[in-house]
Amino acid sequence: MKPAPFDYARARSVEHAVELLGREGARVLAGGQSLIATLNMRLSHPSLLVDINEVTGLDRIARRNGHIEIGALVRHVQAERSAEIAQTAPLVARALPHIGHPAIRNRGTIGGSIAFADPAAELPACLLALDGEVEIAGPAGKRTVKADDFFQGLFETALGPRDVLIAIRLPAATHDTRVGxxxxxxxxxxxxxxxxxxAARANGTKLTDVRLVFFGVGSTPVRARDAEAALAAGDLEAGVKALARxxxxxxxxxxxxxxKKHLAGVLLRRVARQLTEAPQ
Amino acid sequence: MNDRDLPAGLTALDRPNSYIGRSVARPNLARLTQGRGQYVSDVVLPRMAHAAFVRSPHAHARIKQINTDAAKRVPGVIAVVTGAELATVCTPWVGVLTHLKGLKSAPQHAVAVERACWQGEAVVAVVARTRALAEDAAELVEVEYEELPAVTDAETALDKATPVIHPDLGDNLTFERTLDAGQVDKALNESDAVVETTFLFGRHTGVTNEPRAAVADWNEGAQRLTVHHGTQAPHMMQNIFAKHLGLAEHQVRVVTNDVGGSFGIKVHVYADEMATVALSKLLKRPVKYVADRIESFVTDIHARDHRVKARIGVTKDGRITAFEIDDLTGIGPYSVYPRTSGIEANQIVNLVGGPYACPNYRARARVVFQNKNVMCQYRAVGHPIATAVTEGLVELAAAKIGIDPVEVRRKNLIADEAYPCGSAAGLKFEKLSHHASLDKLIAMMDYDRLRRDQAAARARGIHRGIGFAAFIEVTNPSAAFYGVGGARISSQDGATVRLDAQGAVICHTGVTEQGQGSEAVIAQVVATSFGVPLDRVRVITGDTDNTPYGGGTWASRAAGIGGEAAWQAGKALRANVLAVAASILQAEPKALDIRAAAVVDADTGRERIGLDEVARIAYFRPDTLPPGFQAELMATRHYVPRAWPFAFTNGIQASHLEVDTDTGFVTLLDHWVVEDCGTVINPQLVDEQIRGGVVQGIGAALFEHCLYDAQGQLLNGNMADYLVPMAAEMPDIQVGHVVTPTGDSEIGAKGAGEAGTAGAPGAVMNAVNDALRPLGARSITVMPITPGVVLQALGKSE
Incomplete structure (x- = not known):
């Protein structure tokens, strides 16, 4: 359980990190809660770890233009304690306590969780359910990728080898936002x-813009689009049936x-109930 | 002093200021909690090198070629050693015992020679300046394998079409035992109901807090080998290291300081540890090996993995007429040395039906080879399976004839007045307390109220279950366990107690400390029998150069056997000290006693002379003692159970849980245990032994499973995918005691280490079935009981 030899560099800025990532086999080190374990098990052999923990400005939670922006280095524990997230991203607030254990949440980062894209992880599913987006810095400058386009395969995302995920942006919840x-x-x-x-939008007794994202069921977080349509049509039973497809x-x-398929149906019934409840 | 001298109602244990039965804090607690323990992992020696192993990725493969050139060129690498090279220093071993008739196995090497027989078997050893360098170099070792067919399914291991793993042995059968007592067929024919089912127990392992570790130091100048070893049995290992490295036992010293948990995992011979010792001899320098978590999963012994077809007969009024079992288990490619891998199946045959007065019992157990990691004795060897089978059958039968599970036990458990007696399997019971234990359990759990609550919850659509498991437990083994089979494993144990020059006591004991508190128990016993406060006793364990010869810690023997030796040694030293004091005081030794570190008048308790003063005179002014009188301020006593081959204990557990019938998830609500381990020396330590054991039993029932694919690859050998039970999922565990001391020893203590693990799986399984039975679910007889298993029983998933 000793990692193979690797070089280590501490990035001073996002631009510096992108520059350091120019080396073949370089990997970003953020909270290290997944990466360090894979290193110790020699499941990955990076040539260089680019430590972004000292880069300033990546650990902020800010509300702008109807969105909430969560910096890549925001630790899970920081998000868990954030009144801003509780208020404007209640889905994320509900998901956070399920992530690992306190020791993991003390160190693990929001950006790391999204960039690693474990298909059984909570936050990638939340990002996708909320129709969020990911801000990326790369050799050609900054760009934004919608969550629907970000998760591409097993541990595969829109991030290139020289890209650094710098923040995620989520639409801030409004009075008609419903989450489960x-x-x-x-x-x-x-x-x-x-x-x-x-996530959904309440429209009288109906739901619109329903987004149902299952995790732990495939190589990425998976939207159940037929079930979404069924729920929007007010037909939960059809939604549960649609999961088979x-x-x-x-x-x-x-x-x-x-x-897992059976359990997905049970979860859909339970979460559908949550979606009909207005926030406290 | 003996019992005859005591007032009525008192025993020899009722000494003034007795520590027997008191929850005193463990003397080593502050040291361990302050991080000042000395585990093998902490040992650093001058010139110490580190070993890592290249392990077979295949379950069964011929080793065609090994190229170590690139690995040897890595800076910092000291040696890269193949199995053939290491075999010149260390002879192979065969794990058989003569009293398990017909048990056979093949020679096993420290590092595989020619053939690897399970995924994870060491194929090449790499020694380097650091562990990291050794692992770097190990990645560069090129091994060319020719894959061979892997035998993975125990059910087909004996089929003609299945390849034989060790052709010299003729077949894949390791061991078979049959037993036929009473008239099983007649009894079953005359039964009103017969329940027949198949139980499946998943293969799992013991996950120790500290992994296996050894630092071996061959001193060429002294021609001595010192092994710092995280083991339960230092003297057993001394013998084995000597035997296989061609040394005399006096040339080998095994030092075992702190050990971070063992649970039966660290009482076996491991190839990589033997290799570490052999490497030290080969390289003439200290070599350290600490198993990492990933290699622990594929090398620490696994256990359980039994398929038991079973039948029970009952009459309409609830009398059990017969038990019958057919057990099959696959134990990996080798029977583990030196205790063998036949013991678990043998125990199952011994223990099934054990709590019940039922003379008709037939059993067959077959143990087969397969290409998976080796299996051997883990905590409560065989007990959880025998108990779950017996108690599963009893509750299924009770349900079939429609009587309460408590009632069926009242009718059939051996009467508390029936002892001494034997079981159908031939076990001998000195004195057990099944009915007293059941009564106490029912009171503790408030059974009638619980049944009412269960009914009320069910009316609300909440499905809760209550399950029981009565058990017997093998503890304090005599030579009947291993010695008679030819294993050099000591069943006797010793203690040496010495008065120091200030009147404190140093006790050397042959039993060992694995974190369970045996040092505390030995200290309590010595403090009481000798007559000093606990803080005046220092206990030294785990050093074959310095402690009396003994078996160490396994089969719940430390308190019952090591404790009795320490009790007798304390008494002997008391007599010796009183002889000195009597000569100083010109008194009769019989008129004196030692209490609270002073010599007192036995009648009045009046202090006559302090122990410090006795020690001063005996050590520094012996010239003032009468001519011809020699003070002997050190005494040694040994003890081994002789009247009974084992001190059987008994107990009963109950589980209360809730099943989510939509998800198949089980939530544990309460757990109760009543246990009779005879004299309870330290109630807190006993209760925590029980609780820890229950948690490991719950692990088996609900979580832990070494999952192999058909090619013999372990699929979940890491702490994320292999689910050890964790605190958040555990219920409160309430522990009660009934006390029936063994008459075989003066302290009367039996073991308590297996009880929790023995009963918990059966109780949990029965509770799940109790919750699901009214829903028309199929009975669950598979462990671990995963959500998928529950959903299948409910017909909600294929």
Whole structure:
């Protein structure tokens, strides 16, 4: 459990980080909660770790133009304690306590979680459910990628090898925003066997703009688009049935795909109930 | 002093200021909690090198070629050693015992020679200045394998079409035992109901807080080997290191200071630890090896993994007529040395039906080889399986004839007045307390109220279950366990107690401390039998150069066997000290006693002379003692159980839980244990042994599972995917005691280490079935009980 040799450089700025990432095999080090474990297990052999922890300005939570922007280096614990996030990103606030354990949340970062894109992780699903976007700095300058385009495959995202994720942006919740979150893990703090992050807009007794994102069911967080339409049509039973078409979870060590599919239906019923509740 | 001299109602344990039965803090607590422990992982020696191993990625493969050139060129690498090279220093071993008739196994090497037989078996050893360098170099070792067919399914291991893993052995059968007592067929025919089912127990492992570790130091000048070793049995390992490295035992010293948890994992011979010792001999310098978590999962012994077909017969009025089992287990490619991998199956045959007065019992157990990591004895060897099978059958039978699970036990548990007696399997029971334990449990859990609450919750759509598991537990083993089978594993143990020059006591004991508190128990016993406050006793364990010869810590023997030796040694030293004091005071030794570190008049308690003064005179002014009188301020005593081959204990557990019938998730609500380990020396330590054991049992019931694919690859060998039970999911565990001391020893203590693990899985399984039965679910007889298993039973998932 000793990592293979690697070089280490501390980036002074985002631009410096991008420059350092020019080296073949370089990787960004943020909170290190996934990366360090893969290094110790020799599952990854980076040539250089570009430590962005000292870069200033990446640990802010700010509200602008109807959005909330969360810097890449905001730690989970900081987000958990943020009144701004509780108010304007209630879905994220609900998801955060499910992420690992306090020691992990003390160190792990929001940006790291999104960039690593573990398909069973909570925050990528939340970003996608909220129709958020990702701000990226790369050799050609800054760009913004919508969540729907960001998650591309197993641990694959729109980030190139020389890109640094610098922030995520989420639409701030309004009075008609409805969110729901549930996950099933056999032990508290584990990656979910199945999870569901959901957002919608209330329109009288109906829901519009329903976004249902399941995690732990595939190689990326997965939108259940037919189920979204069914819920918008007010037909929960059709939504549960549609999951058979929308989800195709593979077997893993915790559950078979069939069990996961069943559990996804249970979660949809539970989360649908949450979506009908107005925020306190 | 013996019992005859005491007033009625008192025993030898009722000494003034007795520490027996008191929850005193462990003397090593402050040291350990302040981070000043000395674990093997902490040991650093001059010129110490570090070993890492190249391990087979295949479950079964011929090693065609090994190229170590690139690895040897890495700066800081000291040696890259193949199995063939290491075999010149260390002979192979075969894990058999003669009293397990027919048990066979093949020679196993420290590092594989020619063939790797499981994924994770060491194939090449790399020694370097640091562990990191050794791992770097290990990545550069090129091994060319020819994959061989892997035998992974125990069910087909004996089929003609299945390759034989060790052709010299003729087949893949390691061991078979059959037993036929009473008239099983007749009893089953005459039963009103027969329940037949198959139980499946998942393969799991013991996850120790500190991994296995060894620092071996061969001193060429002294021709001595010192091994700092995280083991439960230092003297056993001394013998084994000597035997396989061609040394005399006196040339080998095994030092075992602090050990971060063992649970039976650290009482076996591990190839990589043998390799570490052999490397030190080969390289003539200290070599350290600490298993990392990933290699621990593929090398620490696994356990359980049994398929048990089982039957029970009952009459309409709830009398159990017969038990029958057919057990099959796959134990990996080798029977583990020196305790063998036949013991768990053997225990299952011994223990099934054990709590019950039922003379009709038939059993068969077969143990087969397979290409997976080796299996051997882990905490409560065989007990959790035997208990879950027995108690699962009992509750299924009770449900079938429609009587309460408590009632069926009242009718069938061996009567508390029936002892001494034996079981159908031939076990001998000195004195057990099944009914007293059941009564106490029912009172603790307020059973009738719980049943009413269960019914009320069910009416609201909440499905809760209550399950029981009565058990017997093997502790304090005599030579019948291993010695008679030819293993050089000591069942006797010793203690040496010495008065220091200020009147404090130093105790050397052969039992070892694994974090469970045996040092505390030994200190309490010595303080009481000798007569000093606890802070005047220092206990020294784990050093074959300095402690009396003994077996160490396993099978719940430390308190019962090591404790009795320490009790007798304390008494002997008391007599010796009183002889000195009597000669100083010109008194009769019989009229004196030692209390609170002073010699007193036995009748009045009046202080006559302090121990410090006795020590001063004996050590520095012996010229003032009468001519011809020699003070002996050190005494050694040994003890081994002789009257009974094992001190059986008993107990019963109950689990209360809730099942989410939509998700299949189980939430544990309460857990109760009543246990009878005889004299309780330290109630807190006993209770925590029970609680820790229950948690490991719950791990088996709900979480822990070494998942292999059909090619023999372990799929979840890491702490994220292998689920050890964690605090958030555990219920409160309430522990009660019934006290039936063993008459085999003066202190009367039996073991308590296995009880929690023995009963918890069966209790949890029964509670889940109790919750689901009214829903028409199929009975669950599979562990771990995952959400998928529950959903299947409910017909909600295929």
């Amino acid at each position: 979150f549930a996950e099933l893990a056999r032990r508290h703090g584990d990656y979910a066997m199945v999870g569901l992050a959901a 929308n989800l195709d979870p593979p077997d893993d060590v915790q559950a078979t795909g069939a069990v």
